[in-house]
Amino acid sequence: MQVPKFREFITETDVGRRDKPMTVAIVTIADSKDPKENTTADLIQKACKKKDIKCVIVNTKSTIITQKDEDKNTLTVYNYDGKNGEHTFTGRDTVCIVRGGALEDEAGLSIISAFQNSQAFMMNTRAAMLTCDNKLTTALLFEKYGIPTPRTAYVSNENNIKTALDMIGGKFPIILKTLTGTQGVGVIKIESYEGLVATLQAMWKLEAEVLIQEYMPSDFDVRTFCVDNKIFASTKRSHSSYDFRSNTHRGAEAEPYILSKEEKELVLKASRASKAYMVGVDHIIYKGKPYLLEINGSPGSGADYEGYQHKDYYSDSEPAGRIDGEKMMSNVIDWVQDRAHWDRQSLVECGWLETIDLDEVGKVRCKFDTGNGSKACALHADEIISDGKIVKWKYDGKTFTKPRHGKSEVFRSNATDEPSEIRPTILMDITFNGFTYKDVEVGLDQRPRSGSDLLVNRDLMRLMNLSVNPNRTFVLSRRLRPIDKKGKPDKVGFDKK
Ligand SMILES: Nc1ncnc2c1ncn2[C@@H]1O[C@H](COP(=O)(O)OP(=O)(O)O)[C@@H](O)[C@H]1O
Ligand SMILES: [Mg+2]
Structure with a gap:
């Protein structure tokens, strides 16, 4: 399956992307109650200006998303307060810095998601922002990872005040905190049981969710x-x-x-x-x-x-x-x-076996080989008929020719500096999950493997922005048997699940 529409775009955007200029998007609210909030956005803007990097403030209170092209991973936003006007971001070239104010309402959250879906590099993702924003979630996280923290308990009603107090050691003073809140607001020191009950009643009346914590005095x-x-x-x-x-x-x-x-x-x-x-x-x-x-x-x-x-x-x-x-x-x-x-979140999960389209060869069963750091993917060849400027090889009984691109050296032993195998490489277009990746270097491998006919290396996986689920096969594509190779039966079974 070739998808010509994507073809040009992918070639343009992914290959040699490193030299493309990046844009910084700061998702924030301009009318933040916190004057420091804007200071940080200002400092980021200043730093970008000095480095000649385009920086756009996306104000969640006055921005609308006018266009989202999920095929191209672009996002157009319009700031109707006049500042920065309209701007189109290309996700793959965008660093998105999310400020806390953007979590205040659903509009802000959806703008964060829109950037995330456009495959921008998120500082931070919506999930990470929400984790950090909630003091109960973080307390549980600290516990899970064995990170020392003051003993903490959630108090939800009058019946569990005593239990919660016992859980944190039972001694006053204690600290009471609202689950969300920053800059110290919502953090209260409580000296007595009467004080605790009265404060909790007031907090609950205001519909605040609270936790209590062991007090650890520190200057x-x-x-x-x-x-x-x-x-x-x-x-x-x-x-x-x-x-x-x-x-x-x-x-x-x-x-x-x-x-x-x-x-x-x-x-x-x-x-x-x-x-x-x-x-x-x-x-x-x-x-x-x-x-x-x-x-x-x-x-x-x-x-x-x-x-x-x-x-x-x-x-x-x-x-x-x-x-x-x-x-x-x-x-x-x-x-x-x-x-x-950049730590781009991979949006797509695939199985460790999938079917991909390979230039003239057609559909091939491939294995996503996360341990494979070699420079080329490896395609099974029944036989290499000739190897010069042009490589001629046999795959599944048919003969193919391609200009030779280079070589891929395979090292199997640490004992020697000599490669144990040298494979000729060619350039092929690979289509998977609706995208075509042009000119991917593929080595021809004459060692028959049982379960798959193409090994996808880490570089291509990175380009595809995939994460591989070791429990699953054929998540994004139809099941396909590997080709027949003498004496090498398909041990995996093409229809195990
Ligand atoms: N358990 C505690 N014991 C002693 N002091 C605390 C405790 N928790 C918070 N504080 C003090 O209150 C400040 C604000 O609390 P923190 O949990 O960081 O909330 P915020 O998000 O409002 O900054 C801390 O920087 C610290 O000085
Ligand atoms: Mg703090």
């Missing part, structure tokens, strides 16, 4: 800014003498803070657990040990930080001196300017 909390599960910056916020909360919005002083090895490990564990790409992780030190307080999917940037640098893939991020919020956001934009750092 400061630490905010660590993580991007791509790496530490970018950390700051210590010392609360003022008349408030126990160390939010800068509550008058806390922020100064650069250098994390210990133990703190780094804890913070990164929380960042990974959150599944968020850009996250502010807050912890306190209580009796000499770090405890995680919350993860924030829309971290502000109004503070002075210790900046960190990443030497290489394996070593820890190391402190590299004081930076301000502007420099931090600039470092973040530098990081995501490299598309190898």
